Amino acid sequence: MATATATMAATAAKLIKGGGSPQMLLSSSKLAFSFSCFPIIIHKKKKRINNIPLLISFSAARHNYHLHHSFCTTANVNADAISTSDSESQSGGGDANSDDTGTGMSKIKDAGNLLDIRVGRIIKAWRHEEADSLYVEQVDVGEAEPRIICSGLVKYIPLDHLQDRDVVVLANLKPRNMRGVKSNGMLMAASDASHENVELLHPPDGSVPGDRIWFGSPDDQTNLPDPASPNQIQKKKIWESVQPHLKTDDSSMAILGGEHFMRTSAGVVASKSLNNANIS
Template sequence: MDNSDNPFHPSLTAALIKLDPEDGEQIAEYFKTQALLMREKALLQASVRDQKKLLVENGKLKKDIEQLRVQLQEKQRRRTAKALFSPPPPTLSPAPATPVIQPPSPAGATAAVPTNPPPLSSNDRGERQSRRRRGERKGRPSSDFLPLGAEPRVDVSRLDLRVGRILNVRCHPLAEGLSVQEVDLGESAPRRVVSKLGGKTPPEELQGGLAVLLCNVKARKVRGVVSQARLLCCSASDDCTEPLAPPTSSTPGDRVTFHNYPGDPDRELQSKQKVWELLQPDLQVDGRGVATYKGCRFEVKGKGLCRAPSFTNCTIR
């Protein structure tokens, strides 16, 4: 055996042979074999850990690529709708020339010759066409969102609800009753969320658990801490709340969908439209503890339904 691959020190071999001349060499060989096996086992375990890490990173990259693909399709759809429903720019036809009528001239005076207005230069015509196009677009709704004057839909499909894993929870440094969570949503970095949790569930018990979050709200500061999503909670009263629980087999980044309300969510909810405020009264937990919107259940496809851990017949906020 090569000494470079021998994890057993030669002096220990010599000591064993000195202690037991008959079996010392065999004992030393046995120890050498065991040491080599332990080293190979450690190398194999490190290789398995690296492989698992690569699988997790590949999964995150696939989700990022899928999100970018959906956004690209949405932009292409809006461009197509705009091209189909926007009217063509008006063409400016030249006005017919009209003769200028002059009053009769006194005797002996030279008669005025009728003249036409001077023709417009190319710059003047371009400026006039530009003014007319701007005037026609004034007050017209954007075709990106309202083709043919249609009213925007207001239903739960506009909410980007996703499963997240709460990595850690801490108290808000400036507000009693508020907590700050770091949540893994299957993205490149976790999001920070500020929530008001009641006394039903201690904050330390939430760490490592799954939750449902509204992800397309605009980031805002809550008492000096930026909140990048909204944690959905079941609320029996102002002081008695608990986070809504997705299926246990869910993974961070899974979308929560509704069978009766298909469609892609908004990229970001506009505060002026008050979509969340209009939808929130219809978000309820039924008598079986299942989260619903107008009777349609919160579902993670292929994995199950979202439920309240212990409440029934209460609101979701």
């Protein structure tokens, strides 16, 4: 057995040293090696690879033996023996921008979770008396009193479609005076590129007014930061930094940066039918 092993090792060394393939086929019906490793010293193109083990594996189907490189102990392998493709795969494919892109989107996600986005329910809606394009809604967002919110949806959504409707509310914007009515929040909606079709985002079934909405996985709920104050949202332009990355995907689900779903504890927020649409 030892003599046969040494013979095959010597044959392999000559084959590789002479520029042949590092893989060779040995036919035998008498020898029976199975996944055995042994060290040899090989010289090829003036590069020395010390103690590279060779793996002999038995193919029962053809009664053949395959002799090929096996880095059983990579600690003894010279760095020159590692291919460029292996090095790139270990370093993430050699993409110099991958870490920067990941870090940038992580920051956008963190900023998104400073927004106080909540499930709301419209209790009552009516036309603004001083502005033809505006509705005024009374919205339950889980607080002691409902909020008054103005929205420019007259052109897109019939008034009777707003009554008793579950919606998504951005709740930590500074209040704004909208033609004599102080609006304290924003209803979030998806719109196509032409802005001719607009749909309110809707929370998943089982959501309750006041439920917080976040970006990420279900597990991220336990690590959410406190929402930023309205002053911080305005001063640091947090909404302005997040909004361009907020869209619906191919299934009309709301997603941030193409990877962080917008969700409640009951599931993912979505638009009724608008795919790849902007959200604001």
